[in-house]
Amino acid sequence: MEQLAHQQAETLAAIAAAASADALETIRIAALGKQGWISALLKTLGAMTPDQRSVEGPRIHAARESVTAALAARKADLENAELEQRLARETIDLTLPAPERPRGSIHPVSQVMDELAEIFADMGFAVASGPEIEDDWHNFTALNMPETHPARAMHDTFYFPDQDAAGRSMLLRTHTSPVQIRTMLAVVEKNPGGAPLRIIAPGRVYRSDSDATHTPMFHQVEGLVIDKGIHLGHLKWTLETFLKAYFERDDIVLRLRPSYFPFTEPSVEVDVGYTLVSGKRVLGGSEGWMELLGSGMVNRKVIEMGGLDPDVWQGFAFGVGVDRLAMLKYGMDDLRAFFDGDGRWLAHYGFGAGDVPTLSAGVGTQAGARA
């Protein structure tokens, strides 16, 4: 068995001299591969007498062990050496000034929409969307506002002068509620029996109106839940849970007042309580009330327009101004400034790209502390 000692020494020497991972692999195959010399020796064990085997077995195994260990050790050495070389090569001069790049910021409206998506995702809501150039049917008729309905007049709608190719009157959507119809119809198309759904639909809406608290374009977020056995209690719980998470306060108190929207029945206007702290209104408590959003149980006629059977499916919906939510949380007082595109306003109220709202870190905590 001089032969084994000799081959083992040769292999170990080759390993020590190997200069690359590839060279090591070649050596490994020659020794331990299917056709390798150690594998060949292992195969001879079967033909030996028991006495012979008890002597040769341990020797061959020991050779295999030492070659395997040497391969692993050399591989680690080579890797370390390469890392050392790279670290030596890749230097950076920390005394150089960082390159000056124009730094943008996230608009508060985008930030708040991300916060809303985060909060509602936790309650099982998906984000839906619809077109800003809408047709009369989705924006009004399907929401229980036929052509002669007086509520249409209250919307200060921007109409397009011409009808579209299909003869529909087109307009800039006056609210996000048409997304309710689009979402229901899309669900029914996929599943004619209908299906429960929970969505929020944030987006731009348009009304011909302009002063300190109104801009011709503003943002709303629509909420819609359709399921079996849905009642006002679900609506109130959802809004309370949402507003507590959004304003990051547990003492948010809601007041529901009867109201009227053609697409909900009953309809409720939701007020949120505030407390006066050195003359300033701070949300929470119930010293005074401010109007926050419109909502209600989805009108049976709207559920029908959405292609669902109102005897089977019920739901609630709400619509709230995103800009207003941003103003209340981050302390801005003029809505028009939102859309002036003034870099100074954005630098002051904007959010860094790293201020990603998450429930675990607090939605908007970092920037909230700044405002």
Ligand code: PHE
């Ligand atoms: N679409 C209504 C508005 O713009 C708000 C609303 C949405 C009310 C959903 C009830 C239900 O004023």
